[in-house]
Amino acid sequence: MDKKKKIAIIAAAAVVLVGAVGIWFFAGRGSAEKSEDVVFVSPVEMVMNQGSLGIQQRFAGVVEPQQTYEVQTQPDRTVKEVLVEKGQDVYVGTPLFTYDTEQSQDELNQAELDLERLQNDINNLNAQIETLKKEKKTAGEEEKLNYTTQIQTAENDVKKTEYEIKSKKIEIEKLKDNINNATVVSEMDGIVKSINDAGSSQQMYYGGETSNAFITILETGEYRVKGTVNEQNIFSVQEGAPVLIRSRVNDDVWTGTMGMVDMENGQTGNNGMYYGYSAGEETQSSKYPFYVTLDSSAGLMLGQHVYIELDMGQEDEKLGVWLPEYFISDIDSNPYVWADDGKGHLVKKTVTLGQYDEELMEYEIAEGLTMEDAITFPEPSLKEGMKTEITSDGSMGNQAPVDMEDGMMEDGMMDEGMTDEGMMDESMIDESVIGGADGPAETFTVGDGTGDAVGLEGEE
Secondary structure, eight states, rough: OOOOHHHHHHHHHHHHHHHHHHHHHIIIIISSSOOOSEEEEEEHHHHHHHHTTTOOBBEEEEEEESOOEEHHHTTTEEEEEOOOOTOOOOOOOOOOEEEOOOOHHHHHHHHHHHHHHHHHHHHHHHHHHOOOEEEOOOOOHHHHHHHHHHHHHHHHHHHHHHHHHHHHHHHHHHHHHHHHEEEEEEESEEEEEEETTTTSOOEETTTTEEEEEEEEEEOOEEEEEEEEEEEETTGOOTTTTTTEEEEEESEEEEEEEEEOGGGGGOOOOOEEEEEETTTTEEEEEEEEEEEEESSSSTTTOOOEEEEEEEEESSSSOOSSSEEEEOOOOTTSSSOOEEOOOOOSEEEEEEEEEEEEEETEEEEEEEEEEEOOEEOOOOTTOOTTTEEEEOOOOOOOBBOOOOHHHHHHTTGBOOOOGGGGOSOOOTOOEEEEEOOOOTSOOEEEEEEEHHHHHSSOOOOO
């Protein structure tokens, strides 16, 4: 990874960290009752498993094809029968639908009769010209001029009729082609995404986009991942940065490279507006797509919803204890962490630092801590001897454990599970997931770097 890219990723991570701390105070301090007598601590293993308190800048993404094939209907033709269904696999040459040929057949019969009539007209005109020329030879000088005029008129009628015959033949060939090719077939291997039963005269809305296509086919094979940002988070997308694609249902991870934000296709209005709250005021901004090029799409399914996050080495396996540097106080002189003493009281626990990971901003704890020790986030109000309580949901400090009730978090925030009910836009951006080791993650929004929480996107 070159130096510029590395700096960009670290900067993005730093912004996430600042926002995350703001969220921690917003969610825990602003809404939960403080407990002056108890300090909540979490096991070191949980902190490491969650990665920086479980806070990781994420974008919601969806797996889509590299190409889309849109089939339009001819405006002067009527669809007789659709031969495929939505979600059906199709291949090159698979019949998609047929046109009604009854009208074309009637028109062809009439056109052939017209052509026969025009041919007869040509024959009659040519015969008339021959007769006029013979009569002209025996006519007097005064009558020859009249014969000449009649011959010229007949010759002009022949040329006009010949042009009509040529046009009529083209019409007949087109009608025959319509009849012989009444069945429209697929030109790519893929899956039928949508069928507009109303034909091309009506727009269809699907996947956040509008299309006039009668049938839309998504290419199968190599996929890409589409993510979405808004004007408040657009700085987080770094072109060329390595990213991780995480499954929403298991631990599967894919790798890829982040592309540029598509500024030409921003979405605004009722179906594309981002709504949030900052400093007590409602804000809104447009959404913009960006795309991730996958190193491999093996195992991904078309339409699968995933998470996109910057790859800062969080998947690299490390031996021993590693902590984010903001857990460690007095790093340059006498490093220590706030920890449970094993008897339910808070102490300053001296640690020996080892290696430093600049990308993740983590220190190796060479001595002083084990996976079983429980620690808390450093706060000015902490004092040795305070009572401690080990939590299993990641709560720390004088913050009461978050109480989830009916899928709704305090202050009206929504948890991740609500996406399954369609209550939250699947293209929501900048998720920060904070979860316990034994349960599903709950979703908070990332702050804007000033401590103000930014809301989730509205339902589409």
